[in-house]
Amino acid sequence: xxxxxxxxxxxxxxxxxxxxxxxxxxxxxxxxxxEKVLKYVKELQFRPNQAARSLVGRRSMTIGIFLTTGLAHPxxxxxxxxxxxxxQAKGYDLIYLAQMSWGKEYSFVRHCQxxxxxxxxxxxxQHEVTDFGELIESDIPAMFIDLDIREGRAGFISSxxxxxxxxxxxxxxxxxxRRLAYISGNKDSYVDIHRFAGFRAGLEQAGIPYRxxxxxxxxxxxxxxxxxxxxLLALPEPPTAVVCCSDMSAIGAIEAIREAGMSVPEDFSVxxxxxxxxxxxVRPALTTVRQDMIAIGRKVIExxxxxxxxxxxxxxxxxxxxxxxxxDSCGPAKAD
Amino acid sequence: xxxxxxxxxxxxxxxxxxxxxxxxxxxxxxxxxxEKVLKYVKELQFRPNQAARSLVGRRSMTIGIFLTTGLAHPxxxxxxxxxxxxxQAKGYDLIYLAQMSWGKEYSFVRHCQxxxxxxxxxxxxQHEVTDFGELIESDIPAMFIDLDIREGRAGFISSxxxxxxxxxxxxxxxxxxRRLAYISGNKDSYVDIHRFAGFRAGLEQAGIPYRxxxxxxxxxxxxxxxxxxxxLLALPEPPTAVVCCSDMSAIGAIEAIREAGMSVPEDFSVxxxxxxxxxxxVRPALTTVRQDMIAIGRKVIExxxxxxxxxxxxxxxxxxxxxxxxxDSCGPAKAD
DNA sequence: CTGAAAGCGCTAACAA
DNA sequence: TTGTTAGCGCTTTCAG
Numbered sequence: 001x002x003x004x005x006x007x008x009x010x011x012x013x014x015x016x017x018x019x020x021x022x023x024x025x026x027x028x029x030x031x032x033x034x035e036k037v038l039k040y041v042k043e044l045q046f047r048p049n050q051a052a053r054s055l056v057g058r059r060s061m062t063i064g065i066f067l068t069t070g071l072a073h074p075x076x077x078x079x080x081x082x083x084x085x086x087x088q089a090k091g092y093d094l095i096y097l098a099q100m101s102w103g104k105e106y107s108f109v110r111h112c113q114x115x116x117x118x119x120x121x122x123x124x125x126q127h128e129v130t131d132f133g134e135l136i137e138s139d140i141p142a143m144f145i146d147l148d149i150r151e152g153r154a155g156f157i158s159s160x161x162x163x164x165x166x167x168x169x170x171x172x173x174x175x176x177x178r179r180l181a182y183i184s185g186n187k188d189s190y191v192d193i194h195r196f197a198g199f200r201a202g203l204e205q206a207g208i209p210y211r212x213x214x215x216x217x218x219x220x221x222x223x224x225x226x227x228x229x230x231x232l233l234a235l236p237e238p239p240t241a242v243v244c245c246s247d248m249s250a251i252g253a254i255e256a257i258r259e260a261g262m263s264v265p266e267d268f269s270v271x272x273x274x275x276x277x278x279x280x281x282v283r284p285a286l287t288t289v290r291q292d293m294i295a296i297g298r299k300v301i302e303x304x305x306x307x308x309x310x311x312x313x314x315x316x317x318x319x320x321x322x323x324x325x326x327x328d329s330c331g332p333a334k335a336d
Numbered sequence: 337x338x339x340x341x342x343x344x345x346x347x348x349x350x351x352x353x354x355x356x357x358x359x360x361x362x363x364x365x366x367x368x369x370x371e372k373v374l375k376y377v378k379e380l381q382f383r384p385n386q387a388a389r390s391l392v393g394r395r396s397m398t399i400g401i402f403l404t405t406g407l408a409h410p411x412x413x414x415x416x417x418x419x420x421x422x423x424q425a426k427g428y429d430l431i432y433l434a435q436m437s438w439g440k441e442y443s444f445v446r447h448c449q450x451x452x453x454x455x456x457x458x459x460x461x462q463h464e465v466t467d468f469g470e471l472i473e474s475d476i477p478a479m480f481i482d483l484d485i486r487e488g489r490a491g492f493i494s495s496x497x498x499x500x501x502x503x504x505x506x507x508x509x510x511x512x513x514r515r516l517a518y519i520s521g522n523k524d525s526y527v528d529i530h531r532f533a534g535f536r537a538g539l540e541q542a543g544i545p546y547r548x549x550x551x552x553x554x555x556x557x558x559x560x561x562x563x564x565x566x567x568l569l570a571l572p573e574p575p576t577a578v579v580c581c582s583d584m585s586a587i588g589a590i591e592a593i594r595e596a597g598m599s600v601p602e603d604f605s606v607x608x609x610x611x612x613x614x615x616x617x618v619r620p621a622l623t624t625v626r627q628d629m630i631a632i633g634r635k636v637i638e639x640x641x642x643x644x645x646x647x648x649x650x651x652x653x654x655x656x657x658x659x660x661x662x663x664d665s666c667g668p669a670k671a672d
Numbered sequence: 673c674t675g676a677a678a679g680c681g682c683t684a685a686c687a688a
Numbered sequence: 689t690t691g692t693t694a695g696c697g698c699t700t701t702c703a704g
Contacts, residue, residue, distance in 0.1 A: 002449035004697055015675045020699055030673055045443045047450035051387035051396070052697035055680045060387070062431075077413045087434035093451065094432040095398075098423035107381045113338035114383035115429065251617070281587070282617050340681055351691045356683055366689055388681035391696045 003044045011040040023048060054116040063092045063304060064117035066108065068124025074248075074276050075293050079123065079145070082297020090305045092118075109138040119304045121145065141307035143300045148190045148317070153307060155315030157300050161194035162201070164289045164322040168243050168271050169202025171287075171324060176333040177241040177269060181214040183228040183253060185245035195245055195273065214239050218249050225252025233260050240333050241269035247276045250286055254329070265331030275325050285327035295320050339380045347376040359384060390452040399428045399640060400453035402444065404460025410584075410612050411629050415459070415481070418633020426641045428454075445474040455640045457481065477643035479636045484526045484653070489643060491651030493636050497530035498537070500625045500658040504579050504607050505538025507623075507660060512669040513577040513605060517550040519564040519589060521581035531581055531609065550575050554585050561588025569596050576669050577605035583612045583624055590618075590665070601667030611661050621663035631656050 009016040014033060021029050022037040029037075040046070054060035067073060087094055097111050112120055119141035122132070135142055136152045144156040172180055182199045185192040196215075203210050213235055216228035225244055232239055233256065244250040250272035257268045264270050264284055272279060272288035279286040303316045345352045350369060357365050358373040365373075376382070390396035403409060423430055433447050448456055455477035460466070471478055472488045480492040508516055518535045521528040532551075539546050549571055552564035561580055568575055569592065580586040586608035593604045600606050600620055608615060608624035615622040639652045 002446070005699095006697080016698080017675055017677095017700080018673090021674090024699075028673060033673080045446050047443075047446040048699095049391070049452070049697050050450050051391045051452050052680090053699080055385070055387045055391060055682090055697080056699045057680065058699065084434055087432075093434050096423075096430040096432070098420055098429050107383075110338070110381050110383040114386050116385070116387050278614060278617055281614055283619050341683095342681080352682080353684085353691060353693095354689090357690090360683075364689065369689080384683095385681050388696085389683080391681080391698090392683045393696065394683070 002049070003046045005046070005048065008037065008040050008044055008046050011044065012037045060116035060118055061092050062095050062115065062117050063087070063301070064095050064097050064112050064115065064120040066097060066120060066122050068122065068130050073123070075274070075291075076123070078293035079297040079300075082294035082299075083121075083301050084297075086298045086301035086305070090301065092301070092305070107134065109134050109140065112138075112140055119143070119308045121300050121304060122147065141304060143304045143307070143316075145296060145300055146189075146191050150315050150317050153315060155303060155307065155317060157296055157303060157316070157318040157320065158191065158194075159291045159296070159322050160319050161191050161322075162198040164273070164324075165195040165198030165243060166202040166205065167324055168273075168289055169199055170205060171326075172241045172243065172269060172271060172330065173202070173206035173208065175241070175269065175330060178208055178333065179211075179214070179237070179239040179241070180208060181216065181232050181239035181242040183216050183218045183225055183232075183242055183244045183249050185218060185220040185249070187217060192245055199243060218245060220246040220249060222248040222252035222255075225249025226256045227252075229253035229256035230260075233257070240267075241271070241330065243271045243273070245273055247272040247274045247279045247286055247288055250288065250329070251278070251282055254282075254284075264329050267334070269330035269333075271330055279325075280327065284329045286325075287327045287330040288325055290323045290325045292320055292322065338385070339382045341382070341384065344373065344376050344380055344382050347380065348373045396452040396454055397428050398431050398451065398453050399423070399637070400431050400433050400448050400451065400456040402433060402456060402458050404458065404466050409459070411610070411627075412459070414629035415633035415636075418630035418635075419457075419637050420633075422634045422637035422641070426637065428637070428641070443470065445470050445476065448474075448476055455479070455644045457636050457640060458483065477640060479640045479643070479652075481632060481636055482525075482527050486651050486653050489651060491639060491643065491653060493632055493639060493652070493654040493656065494527065494530075495627045495632070495658050496655050497527050497658075498534040500609070500660075501531040501534030501579060502538040502541065503534075503660055504609075504625055505535055506541060507662075508577045508579065508605060508607060508666065509538070509542035509544065511577070511605065511666060514544055514669065515547075515550070515573070515575040515577070516544060517552065517568050517575035517578040519552050519554045519561055519568075519578055519580045519585050521554060521556040521585070523553055528581055535579060554581060556582040556585060558584040558588035558591075561585025562592045563588075565589035565592035566596075569593070576603075577607070577666065579607045579609070581609055583608040583610045583615045583622055586622055586624065586665070587614070587618055590620075600665050603670070605666035605669075607666055615661075616663065620665045622661075623663045623666040624661055626659045626661045628656055628658065 005016050005019050009019045019037050022034050121143045123145040136154050139153050142154040146158050148156050200210055216231050218224035218228045250270050253270050254264050257264055262268050272286040275288045275290035279288050299318055303318055307313055341352045341355050345355045355373050358370050457479045459481040472490050475489050478490040482494050484492050536546055552567050554560035554564045586606050589606050590600050593600055598604050608622040611624045611626035615624050635654055639654055643649055
């Protein structure tokens with residue numbers, strides 16, 4: 001059986017209260033006694049039972065995680081890596097609330113409460129999919145990734161989507177492209193709205209008029225990228241370059257371009273977004289905007305911890321820098 | 337504040353004991369009372385506090401997870417997807433014990449105990465890296481993935497590595513390759529031992545004598561695959577086909593073959609293992625052994641649940657079927 | 673500076 | 689069939 005505080009107290013010849021005080025850093029304990037207690041804590045490898053701890057109102061050191069998109073999301077793994085570092089630094093464990101499915105009978109908030117979760121990180125891209133009202137009203141500290149919710153005790157974090165896309169357009173413009181297209185992600189998603197805004201801003205910067213027909217709707221997937229590109233190519237005056245809202249769309253777009261008998265980057269430039277692992281392996285290797293998912297993971301925990309430990313803190317809207325990774329999918333515009 | 341059992345009892349006009357009995361499925365409760373209690377449970381959205389529950393010795397419905405390799409492992413995401421299904425079905429939540437680092441000061445087992453974890457899944461590939469002795473002695477039900485530990489209350493699960501590789505060799509032999517090489521993973525890993533055994537068995541089946549010099553040591557990475565292939569290519573009589581212990585090694589191997597001025601699959605056939613996402617995207621697309629990581633994830637939880645709920649159960653050694661995915665990286669041997 | 677005792681939310685004997 | 693009560697392991701007043 002696991003050792004408990006009484007075992008330690010008995011071994012050290014003190015009361016459980018004293019052991020508890022030592023463990024919780026009270027200064028009202030004699031240095032001698034403290035040493036003695038600590039000695040037995042180490043010897044017995046005692047770790048206070050978290051359940052009992054959180055029961056008496058102490059911190060549970062548990063953070064919950066929820067994904068609206070399911071575990072299969074391509075970034076999830078990397079975000080987790082980043083979270084891991086911060087989790088360790090701050091002393092939290094991460095609990096994946098598996099039974100969750102938002103809706104009528106089931107209450108995510110209740111689930112969190114029953115698990116004594118101190119805070120929760122939510123990862124997803126669409127507002128409509130789920131109703132976060134209950135969570136926001138619950139006053140459980142929360143951090144959203146790629147979802148601009150900032151209300152009550154909930155903040156969010158995301159990449160600098162707008163600037164990143166603006167820079168991407170500038171890069172393409174420097175390659176002398178003038179007919180620039182945009183393949184969007186899901187139209188109402190936070191990231192798409194900002195990337196699209198960046199696209200338009202970039203156009204303006206470069207003195208290129210915006211053309212409605214050069215915006216093709218997608219949904220972040222390869223299939224959508226493929227279909228969107230086909231539509232773009234069917235235009236009377238097709239574009240010569242495209243910025244895609246995701247690497248997967250970019251891959252789909254390249255597929256469509258190839259099928260139309262053209263090659264990338266000679267005839268057409270394709271710029272992606274994300275820099276997923278695949279990006280460096282497909283041919284041509286993708287020129288793309290790298291999102292620093294590890295930094296996002298780390299920061300989301302740091303911010304959440306801040307929210308948890310400081311009740312008065314205004315919920316953050318954290319932005320993480322991106323970087324344009326130049327590979328082989330973009331080239332100079334052909335003089336025509 | 338979260339509702340507790342007393343709130344429900346008060347609302348329903350019964351004692352807390354009655355509420356508890358209803359919730360725990362005791363049959364000694366009047367049908368009327370039960371209905372009434374259930375009504376208020378639903379109305380107040382009551383969920384018993386897990387901490388209190390596990391404190392009194394009830395099940396915590398919590399499974400811990402530990403990765404010797406860190407979160408960045410390429411399979412982890414897919415395994416998680418599989419685990420998710422089973423977790424939901426069985427009603428567990430998953431806790432990632434983040435502060436862990438095995439060794440002197442830190443006890444993984446204590447950590448599990450302090451979190452009232454009912455069972456734990458461990459994922460990694462090398463025995464040496466960590467000492468699992470403490471875990472095995474602790475009697476905490478455990479399931480290892482790709483690590484053949486079967487002792488006490490610990491079992492394991494893995495793909496049919498031996499048969500898979502044997503089949504892969506048979507496939508290559510059918511393409512009339514006779515000079516078959518093997519690029520290994522870490523030599524002492526469970527999976528490599530079995531894959532290598534399968535390689536030799538396949539050779540024997542095909543009536544091809546084993547040649548020591550055709551076995552090149554790697555460590556699952558792309559770099560190792562690249563280096564191993566270079567060594568193979570430098571042989572006086574180089575092989576014409578290679579089976580690699582991972583897709584990443586296969587990708588590295590292809591790189592080396594190209595650099596040597598040959599092409600895949602025309603001059604050299606390369607067969608991978610895993611079928612990671614990349615496998616279908618690199619050129620040539622990899623012919624490879626697909627590991628069903630989703631099934632592994634699902635099964636590992638099911639087996640762990642069995643171990644948890646049945647104290648007398650013998651720890652399982654579960655094997656999951658693989659499938660040879662034929663793409664473009666293997667072709668017929670050139671008649672020479 | 674130390675310890676006795678109450679109580680966190682829940683379950684399980686035991687009484688009624 | 690229901691309620692009273694002790695106690696899980698811990699923290700925290702409050703006396704000593």
